[in-house]
Amino acid sequence: MPNIIKAQTEEQFNDIGAGIIASLLQSNPKALLGLATGSTPVGVYKRLVELFNEGSVSFAQAQSYNLDEYVGLPADHPESYRRFMDDKLFSLVDILPENTHVPPGSDPDPQQAAAEYTKLLERAGRIDLQILGVGHNGHIGFNEPGEELEGFTHVVTLDESTRKANARFFNSIDEVPVQAITMGIASILHAKQILLMARGADKAEIIARALQGPVTTECPASLLQTHPNVIVLVDQEAGRLI
Structure with a gap:
């Protein structure tokens, strides 16, 4: 059963999330971090930047x-995830580019790019802490619900509900890309610890x-039940049914 933490306030949510990541880096400075984008981790990354500036x-x-x-x-598009990470975290701390x-x-050949990313992850070894959000349809990463799921990094066609949910970041849904490259479920579950x-x-x-x-593969996030070391951090509203 996952370790469920219910934060009372937004500040507490961000403090707890950042604290988990900071504690790992303090005990293992060479940690491999699996990072996520989206609105949920923004405050957590902001708190990490503050901890970095404090020398912690x-x-x-x-x-x-x-x-x-x-x-x-x-990569420099305002809504690319590379740009998100650069703006919210990478450019504000001492991580090497x-x-x-x-x-x-x-990449002009996204299928090949996905295959190369799988090799990159294999060479790196096990991620020490994988951070995840969850989509309204249960996707983790961009692993959308379906009869079967890909194990490793692959190109996925985004569910229409996912594109609608992400349209708020673009001028219109027409600008939301139709496809993405995502880590697969096996790669995610291979992490030593997961923070959802x-x-x-x-x-x-x-x-x-x-x-x-x-x-079930119809709710990819449910596969986290099979992982032995999952922390679930929710606010009061997201955690009201658990």
């Missing part, structure tokens, strides 16, 4: 591997389904 944590020897990236967006890895969504974070009343139902419902 360093990323100088760490390496990061992001979950996913849109296909077709250049060459130690930050995000799937190259602008969710905020807001709209995530309550899927969090309950992921943690208490049947383990």
Whole structure:
């Protein structure tokens, strides 16, 4: 059963999330971090930057591997996940640019890029801490619900509900990419520890389904029930059904 932590306030949510990551880096400065984007971890990354500025944590020897990236967006596009990570974390701490890895969504051959990212992860070894959010349909990374799931990094066609949910970051849904490169389920579950974070009343139902419902590929997040070391960090609204 996952270790479920219910934060009372947004500040506490961010403090706990950042504290888990900072504690790992303090005990293992060369940690391999699996990072996620989206609105949920923004405050956590902001708190990590504050801890770095206070001298409490360093990323100088760490390496990061992001979950996913849109296909077709250049790295400097305002909504690319590479740009997100640079703006929210990488450029604000002492992590070496060459130690930050995000799937190259602008690669002209995304299938080959995905295969190379799988090799990169294999060479790196086991991720020490994999950070995850969860989509309203239960996706983790961009592993969308379906009859079967890919194990390793692959190109995925985004579910229409995912594109609608992400349209708020673009001028219109027409600008939201149709495909993404994402780590597969096997790669995610290979991590030594997983931190699943969710905020807001709209995530309550899927969090309950992921943690208490049947383990099924129709809810990819439910596969986290099979992992021996999962921390679930939720606010009061997201955790109201668990």
